[in-house]
Amino acid sequence: MSFDIDSIFDKAASGKSLVKNRQALTIDYVPEKLPFRDEEAKTLAQVLSTVFKGARPSNLLLFGKPGTGKTAVAKNVVDRLQKKSNELKIDVTVIFINAKAAGSAYKVLFEIAEDLGINKEEQGKQVHFTGLSMGEATDRILQYIQKKKLHFILVIDEIDSLVDKSGDDILYNFTRANQRMMSKGGFVTLIGISNSLTFKDKLDPRVRSSLSEEETVFNPYTVDQLRQILQERSKLAFNEGAISDAAINLCAAMAGREHGDARKAIDLLRVAAELAEREGATRVDEKHVRAGQDRMEKDAPFVALKNAPVHHKLVIIAVTKSKSGTTGDVYDTYLTLCKQVEQKPLTQRRVTQIISELELLGLVSTDIVNQGRYGRSQKIKITIPMTTVKEALKEDFASLITTATN
DNA sequence: CATCCACTGGAACCTATGGGTG
DNA sequence: CACCCATAGGTTCCAGTGGATG
Known part of the structure; x- marks a missing residue:
């Protein structure tokens, strides 16, 4: 049993790793620059910039297939907005929530309340993690926003899962709240991010029109674009010469086959790198990408079944x-x-x-x-x-x- | 060409869990 | 204390349905 173990440890300890920044190969990583998404970022920034004039930015919907950079663009722009607002000493409250990760509609509300800090400040008006009705929880949040005259930008990622599970009541309340608050100084801007292009059909017409005051569609990346994205990412993630161009091209081609899903491409790159490291290769090659693809195909059902x-x-x-x-x-x-x-x-x-x-x-x-x-x-x-x-x-x-x- | 099987799939309702308010 | 809330994961009920067969 002890045949290879020492050598595994030795390899790992010898520091000859291919990857210098593993973080850059994860889904959560938001790069500084987002290639091929300048237009979309610009639109988003333009819409949101209204906030610096003290007015309410339009609500906005971002559409696009998975892995087209919606979340990355939104995070990127919103981060910069926040930095800028700190510089300019203009109060803007931004909250970014992933509806799917949150789990349920109520948990979305709970997270918002948590992030706003309602639960620390408002005695008797807290939003607890269970027990309240949806309406009551929403009211408390909106009242808080109104009382504090917050300029509130709420980004809801995977907004379609929220609507699928519990309808558009919450969205309705949030959009309607603006009309009530208008004169009093606070406002809410909603930015919805959706994978499904048919998402709008599921909404009540009133919600639909106010939620999509502006719209941006993210088109899939082409294989060539994917290649460039992977190339830039590789520069961040890998040590010099630790990955071959051929491997990158293959990754791009494989991920681009269905629709240009950058997330898949980067996942594949990461798995390929892990496999290469494990076998002690000096660089990631095409065969590792193929093996990676293979493993991802096999792993998914195995894990699904096991759990x-x-x-x-x-x-x-x-x-x-x-x-x-x-x-x-x-x-x-x-x-x-x-x-x-x-x-x-x-x-x-x-x-x-x-x-x-x-x-x-x-x-x-x-x-x-x-x-x-x-x-x-x-x-x-x-x-x-x-x-x-x-x-x-x-x-x-x-x-x-x-x-x-x- | 109507009939009728063996389901399909929507919708309402139920139960347990883990809470809330007054 | 009585009564309300959301959610997961079920159950109960039932109106369709497409096409081989009589």
Whole structure:
């Protein structure tokens, strides 16, 4: 067992690492300069600059596919705005929230309150992490803004997930609040960032028109742009000569194949670098990028499966064991599995729901088939190799899986 | 060409958890 | 104390649905 361990440690300790700034390869990293996004940044800055004249900037929506730089541009501009406002001694309160990371609508409100410092100051008017109604929580926040006459810029990243989960009530209240506060000195500017271009359709017309007073669409990067982005990022992240041009080009090409997702490209670069370091290579090459791509493809379903709740796992096993793969058949198989492991089975309704969740995760694929007189159903297939399933589930359901393969 | 199967998928409702206000 | 709140993860109920079959 001890064959290689010393040499692994030695390699790591010898300081011959390829990466000089690992931070630059993470998703959270916001670079100083954002190539190919000057126009968008300029628009955003122009809109927000109104605040320095003491007036309310327009609300703004930023659209674009994942990895097109929306969040980075917003963070970048907003950071500078804050710095400038400190310099000029003009009060601007900026809060940046990721609705998806926050989890639920209420938690978004809670985070806003937390960041504003309401909970430290306002005795009896705090926004606790549970217990209040949404309306009450919103009111308290708005009242605070009004009382303090705050010039408040609220950036909501992944705003679509907020609306999906709990409708546009919160947005409605925030946009409407401006009309009430107008004369009294405080105001709220909302900046929404959305991945989905159809996001606006889900909004109430009143919210829609006031939320998208201005709009900016982020187009995907071209492969060539991705290449340049990766090149600049590599200069920050890697030591001189620690990555080949070919590797960068390949990264760009792979990520650009679907739509120019810079995040994916940078992820891939990072994974490739890790693999290269691990094998003690002196620089990152094409083969590491390929291996990285490979690993990312394999890892995602493995992790998803391993962390899935018990019944999701059982459903997966049922899918692999089921003969015909129709919903009814899978459900029957699932029922017997439940009996074997002494789990209380869920209803069929819930199981079909789980199946569609698994489909979203890409673990399973479904086709609707019509057997006329014999009804209409889904044909469900696993889309990942059996070995992955076995590997991921062996701890929980070793016995079921061995019988599944026989 | 109407029928009718075996589901699909929307919607309301339920329960537990972890709280709140007056 | 009585009664209210949000959320996750379920259940119950039920109106569709597409096309092979009689």
